[in-house]
Amino acid sequence: MTTIHIDNVSRWFGNVVAVNDVSMRVGPGVTGLLGPNGAGKSTLINMMGGFLAPSTGAVTLDGATIWRNEGIYRHIGIVPEREGMYDFLTGREFVVANAELHGLGAEEARRALATVEMEHAQDRKIATYSKGMRQRVKMASALVHDPAVLLLDEPFNGMDPRQRMQLMDLLRRMGADGRTVLFSSHILEEVEQLAAHIEVIVAGRHAASGDFRKIRRLMTDRPHRYLVRSSDDRALAAALIADPSTAGIEVDLGEGALHIQAVDFARFTEFLPRVARDRSIRLYAVSPSDESLESVFSYLVAA
Amino acid sequence: MYNHTVARLTYRALLGRRRALILCALPVLLLVIAAAIRAMTGADDQTAADVLGGFALATMVPLIGVIAGTGAIGPEIDDGSVVYLLAKPVKRPTIIFTKLLVAIGVSVAFSAVPTLIAGFLLNGNSQQIAVAYAVAAAVASIAYSAIFLLLGTVTRHAVVVGLVYALVWEALFGSIVDGARTLSVQQWALALAQKIGADGAISSAVGLPLALVLLIGVTVVATWYAGQKLRSLTVAGDD
Numbered sequence: 135m136t137t138i139h140i141d142n143v144s145r146w147f148g149n150v151v152a153v154n155d156v157s158m159r160v161g162p163g164v165t166g167l168l169g170p171n172g173a174g175k176s177t178l179i180n181m182m183g184g185f186l187a188p189s190t191g192a193v194t195l196d197g198a199t200i201w202r203n204e205g206i207y208r209h210i211g212i213v214p215e216r217e218g219m220y221d222f223l224t225g226r227e228f229v230v231a232n233a234e235l236h237g238l239g240a241e242e243a244r245r246a247l248a249t250v251e252m253e254h255a256q257d258r259k260i261a262t263y264s265k266g267m268r269q270r271v272k273m274a275s276a277l278v279h280d281p282a283v284l285l286l287d288e289p290f291n292g293m294d295p296r297q298r299m300q301l302m303d304l305l306r307r308m309g310a311d312g313r314t315v316l317f318s319s320h321i322l323e324e325v326e327q328l329a330a331h332i333e334v335i336v337a338g339r340h341a342a343s344g345d346f347r348k349i350r351r352l353m354t355d356r357p358h359r360y361l362v363r364s365s366d367d368r369a370l371a372a373a374l375i376a377d378p379s380t381a382g383i384e385v386d387l388g389e390g391a392l393h394i395q396a397v398d399f400a401r402f403t404e405f406l407p408r409v410a411r412d413r414s415i416r417l418y419a420v421s422p423s424d425e426s427l428e429s430v431f432s433y434l435v436a437a
Numbered sequence: 438m439y440n441h442t443v444a445r446l447t448y449r450a451l452l453g454r455r456r457a458l459i460l461c462a463l464p465v466l467l468l469v470i471a472a473a474i475r476a477m478t479g480a481d482d483q484t485a486a487d488v489l490g491g492f493a494l495a496t497m498v499p500l501i502g503v504i505a506g507t508g509a510i511g512p513e514i515d516d517g518s519v520v521y522l523l524a525k526p527v528k529r530p531t532i533i534f535t536k537l538l539v540a541i542g543v544s545v546a547f548s549a550v551p552t553l554i555a556g557f558l559l560n561g562n563s564q565q566i567a568v569a570y571a572v573a574a575a576v577a578s579i580a581y582s583a584i585f586l587l588l589g590t591v592t593r594h595a596v597v598v599g600l601v602y603a604l605v606w607e608a609l610f611g612s613i614v615d616g617a618r619t620l621s622v623q624q625w626a627l628a629l630a631q632k633i634g635a636d637g638a639i640s641s642a643v644g645l646p647l648a649l650v651l652l653i654g655v656t657v658v659a660t661w662y663a664g665q666k667l668r669s670l671t672v673a674g675d676d
Contacts, residue, residue, distance in 0.1 A: 183524065185672035202668050204526050212524045214672075218516025220446060222453055234442040235525040275521060 136196065136282050136314045137161045138182050143191035145177050152177040154338040155191075160316050164309035166329030167318040174338040175318040176215065179287045182316070183212045195283065208236070211276030215287035217268065221261035225252055225271045228260055232275035246274040251300065265292030273301065284308060286317040290324050302328050357381060358399050361423045362392045362406070365416040373409045377401075393423070440527055443535040451508050451543055460504055460543070463497045464551035471555035482566060485559035486639060489570035493552045494630075495623055498574045499581055499603035501548040506585025507595040509540040510663075515593060520672055530664035537586055537660055544578035564635035573630035580622045580652050583659040590666040618642035625652045 138160040145153040153174040160182070169175045180186040181193045184200040184207070193200050200206050220228055229243040236242075247256050250270040260268065269289060276284060286305075290298050305328060309315045319325050325332060326346065334342040364370045367385060371392055374380045379401035384393040396402035410417050452460075470492065474484060510533075513519040522532055552574040556567020584602075588595040610617035618624045619642065627641035628648035641648065 180672060185520065185523065185670075187669070187671070204523075204528060207524050207526045210524070212520065214517060214520045216517035216520070218513070218518035219521065220450070220518055222449060223446075231442050231446060232521060232525075235440070235522065235527055237526075276524075 136312070138200075138283065138314065138316070139192070139194045139196075140178070140182070141192045141194075143178075143181065143188045143193055145174075145181060145186065145189045151338050153181070153188075153335075156335070156338075156340040157191075158333055158340055158343060160314060160333070162309070162312045162314050163331060164305055164315045164317070164329045166325035166332040167316055167335065168320075168322075168325050168332050169318075169335035169341075171320065173335045175335055176287055178335065179285055179316070179318055183210065183214075183285050208279065209281055210283045210285065211279065211281035213269075213272045213276045213284070213286040213289050215291065217265075219260055219268065219272065219275075222259065224257050224259055225263070225267075225274075226256040228271060229256075229274045229278060233278045236279040238279060242278050242280075243274075246278040247271075249277055249304065250274045266294055266297040269293055270297070270301070273304070281313070283314040284316070286315070288319060289317050290319060290321060298324070358396045358402070359423045360392075360394045360396060360402075361419065361421050362394055362417065363390060363419040364392070364410065365418070366413075367392050369413055370410065370415050373413060374406065377405050377409075379405050391419070438531055438534045439538065440531050440535045443522065443527070443532050444539050446522075447509050447536050447539040448543065450512065451505060451539065456504065456508055460501060460547045463500060464547055467493055467497055467551050467555050468558065471558040475558050475560075480560040480563065482560050482563050482638065485556060485563070485566050486570075488559060489552060489556055489566065490627070490639070493548070493555060494570060494573055494577065494626065495608045496604075498544075498548045498552075498577050498626075499607045499623070500600075501544050502578060502581025503585050503596060503599035503603050505540040505543040505547070505578075506582045507589040507599050509536040509543075509582075509586055509589065511589035511593075511595045514589065514670070517672065519670070523667075523670065523672070529667040530661075533586065533590075533660060533664040533667055537582055537663075540582035540586055541579050544582050545575050548578055549575035564638040565633055566635075566638055569630040569634035569639055572633055573626035576629055576652060577622050577626035580625070580656050583656040583663075584622070587659040587663040587666070590663045590670070615642065622652070622655070624648070 140156055140158045143153060143156050144151065156178065167175050167178065177186065181188050182200065184203065187201045195206055195209060198206055223231065226243065226247065229247055230240055233239055233243040247253055250273045252267065252270050252274060255263065255267060260271065263271065269292065289301060293301065305315050305317065330345060332344070332346045333340065362370070367390070371383045371385055374394060375383050379396055379398040380394060381397045382395040386393055406420065407417070471488060474488065478484060510519070513522070549571050553567055553571035556562060556570055560566060562568055585595065585599050588599055592598055606617065607621055607623050624641050624643045625648035627639060628643050628645045631639045631641045632645055
């Protein structure tokens with residue numbers, strides 16, 4: 135069991151529509167669920183995790199309804215955003231309890247704690263843990279039954295950079311193993327570093343789906359910005375500005391680079407190397423300067 | 438129908454330091470009152486019945502029931518840790534039934550047992566008053582645990598609602614207003630106490646058969662409905 139199907143799902147709370155007619159598939163690999171605050175990400179994850187019923191539509195895991203189906207949790211592991219987690223237990227007791235609730239035991243708990251590298255603090259009370267440690271113990275509790283699907287709501291919140299890297303490595307490995315890993319985050323660099331595939335939710339609607347760079351390119355009516363360094367910036371600028379794929383060029387003498395605004399992505403990416411080759415200009419650097427998720431986001435929100 | 442891990446988590450949460458202190462306070466007060474009265478006035482059946490009926494059964498038992506019943510599930514729902522129970526292949530009625538057993542155990546330990554001891558302190562169980570009130574406290578504990586456990590699953594203000602019910606309905610109306618007595622757990626339990634105690638020592642506004650039907654009915658229906666509520670429990674997220 136590996137693919138979550140969300141079919142025409144809406145969810146409203148009173149008069150407020152939190153999720154509006156969303157359809158998507160979340161399959162094996164790492165998927166980032168992205169959206170500004172209040173976009174409906176947690177509502178969507180709660181529906182995927184079986185903690186919220188869709189008002190309309192269906193949320194299923196390979197055909198099995200998730201809502202009110204406790205058997206589904208043999209295949210799903212959940213890392214909730216909220217902090218409540220039996221603070222009076224030690225980390226080990228907490229993970230062992232989670233293992234036991236799956237019909238497993240101390241050995242599986244030990245393995246899960248080792249996976250998140252929390253053995254050193256496993257006998258301390260959870261109440262004494264830092265936020266990052268709590269997050270890792272939550273992870274261990276979700277991994278204890280070796281689930282095919284892992285849902286994480288803002289998992290990197292409160293983690294220091296090292297812990298963040300560790301968790302990213304772990305999630306990458308899990309995705310590479312063929313598990314379905316879905317996480318939500320508002321920190322765009324995290325999503326950029328971790329998820330090849332993103333689902334974008336804006337104001338309760340499914341705004342985009344796929345590789346975020348591809349999503350960016352699909353929006354051909356939007357200008358793309360590039361930073362280019364070459365052996366002859368002035369000659370390159372003159373050649374590029376003559377082509378309709380380029381709307382504007384700024385020659386940055388201080389930085390020794392060109393800031394190029396391209397309006398036709400496909401044409402520009404073909405034209406730039408050709409014109410450089412034809413004029414014997416060496417390209418030292420070509421980098422998209424606005425392809426961060428933040429800019430993708432702002433385009434999608436504005437659209 | 439019983440899950441040992443759920444039970445362990447529940448009683449450790451229930452008997453956490455602060456809650457355990459609150460749970461101990463009322464029984465200790467009862468025992469101090471009982472010892473003081475016995476020392477000052479000697480053994481007296483009517484006084485024993487007044488203390489056990491007026492304080493133990495009418496006030497202490499429902500209050501302990503509120504703390505144990507709502508405390509068995511309410512805090513987990515409030516802080517979201519219930520997610521770790523719900524995201525497991527464990528049947529919801531099993532979770533509720535296990536929590537009910539723990540709540541009953543705690544209620545009986547902190548209300549029926551002290552009632553029995555207080556009864557012996559007061560009059561040495563003359564006219565079976567101590568045993569009768571202890572059994573009534575135990576039976577009422579079962580019903581209160583089920584009612585307040587249900588309350589813990591349906592409202593985030595379970596403790597407040599529970600206290601209002603315990604203090605206003607059970608302790609006040611259940612003792613003095615005729616109509617309310619028929620719908621009072623306290624009176625149902627007293628019907629059993631009346632049967633156990635010597636003739637005329639204890640009286641209830643409800644007949645024993647009706648009391649038993651209501652006690653069992655309320656306990657079963659509240660437990661079943663709490664299981665249904667837990668199956669549909671919505672865990673709201675912060676978007």
